Amino acid sequence: MAKLVFTNAYITVNGVDFSDHIASVEISQSADEIETTAFGTSGWRSRVAGLKDGSVKLDWHQDFVSSVDATLSSAWGAVGTVVVIPNGTAASATNPRWTCPVVLSSYNPVAGSTGDLLTFSTTWAAAGAFTRGTV
């Protein structure tokens, strides 16, 4: 796999496959920048990485018949796990799996305008280390 047109990602929340009800996904990871500038840094600021953080943003297609609403209604307000594999269900060295423990802190079950497809977005902050696996 080289460059990738992103259509075939596999995404689960608490083990339930929601791939066909999700239109976009964004895993964000960052680390605090701790300044360590002192005399003798040759006129440049110096920094080291501090605490790491992350979040997972998902854009959903709501579905009250399948398990979207049922799962999220019972799961939100607790820690859950989002798993993302970019291309299909099999993780490998060239198709890594991200496992993201997150706080399912928000869920907006109904957010739409007349005539539009009923969608909603969630952004969940990290509840622990995001891990990258290859098997």
Place this chain on the structure above:
Amino acid sequence: MSIAAIRQGLGANLGTIRGLRVAETIPDQVNPPQAVVALQSVAYDGALRGGLTTYSFMITVIVGRMSERTAQRVLDGYISPGDGAIKNAIESDKTLGGSAYDVRVEAMSNVGSLTIGEVNYLAADFTVIVYGN
């Protein structure tokens, strides 16, 4: 969910309008009052892993122009939301017999004369959005 099944579902829903003939594919000859189902466009990959495909259909409703006033009155009946309307009929079974997630008649446009084989008709186009996969 196949396009043929979606056409069939649209046809079945339109068929609930008494007296309206339905052509699920573009016919060689029209037999008014008649609704003609035509696929306009397909948008793929609305969700990951083929979870959403959006089909846009144009349904042209053709009525005979026996007299202008009568033709317009018949067409108005198909356009006005309510019993006997195209919108109500198509959305009467939103899964199109199980072949779609949802369907919506989005708009009506292009009311006007239509000439087929030197015969004048009155016609209107209905834009129908079908969500499937």
